[in-house]
Amino acid sequence: MLVLGIETSCDETAAAVVSDQAPHIRSNVVFSQLAEHRPYGGIVPEVAARAHLTHLDPVIERALEEAGVGFDDLDAVAATGGPGLIGGVIVGVTEAKAIALARGLPFVAINHLEGHALSARLVAPVEFPFLLLLVSGGHCQLQIVEGIGHYRRLGTTIDDAAGEAFDKGAKLLGLGYPGGPLIEKLAQSGRPDAFNFPRGIGRRDELDFSFSGVKTSLRYQIEKMTAAQVQERLPDLCASYQQAVLDALVRKTRAALRQAGGVYRSLGLSGGVANNRTLRVLLEREAQGERIPFFAAQPKHTGDNAGMIAFAAWIDPKGCDGSAGFGLLVEPSATLAPLAPDDLAPAHL
């Protein structure tokens, strides 16, 4: 089975071809719109939607070419149906539906978060149930992945996502966008204990995140310094800020693991922030402490990409039989799973 996947929910225009023979991902083309958004210091939804319109056709063409297949070889077309910026999602879904309709193929709408959730499984067939920390520019969640298509959200952010915290922090420091990689690079030569930024972890048993406090605290710190002092202390500021954000992620993940009392078979990490090497090392340590394997999505699958969307459609071919799809309206605020009620503790798995 060959699936063409399309991802246009944010600022990456992406297309990929996945087949059932390993290696599953036959091509994975990502066009980053960074240059188009950089002058604004962040993503502008209207700019993103227009850029998807411009770039999607050539990106699909390249994905097919690199996979060595044509439209005639495809068995299904999948696209991100949400969550995401509505203009971009409409572009991707409409294009995917048009291809499917013209070729008589099933169209499959994939939840963007499911794509991220399963991307750790591209590394190895991670055993279920696993605990997933999904950290990107738009999301910051702890999910129980009970099986393909079965997700339970344990915690989420009550304000900024982790990647957003990095992006906003970098903006305050005048570093540019996206902030995560820039902060990580500078942090390498700084001291993580140079500044004491709040962790925003709230109650230990609560698994929600909050990053607005650490961001505000960075702003106050910068306001107390001259521009020259900020420049001079950039590595220390970055290292301390990164430490505060990562500390919250690690502590909540640890709490989720402890609360489950050994139920999880592994720990997964995905989303753009999963590129952070310090985070990978810290979470690997947590998994070792629980004697379970740790799987992090590969850097090429951490950011937004269509490989994860096509893979999600292929691995769970709901609707690939043509029974679903064309009536789909895009869902800009789709969630992967409702927040688990208190009585659905992981011990009930």
Ligand code: KG4
């Ligand atoms: O998954 P992604 O490409 O897009 C969303 O779905 O949001 O994630 C992008 C986010 C950005 O906020 C970026 O700053 C962050 O991931 N990021 C990082 C690193 N690389 C990317 N954050 C921390 N450290 C990194 N190395």
Ligand code: ZN
């Ligand atoms: Zn994403």
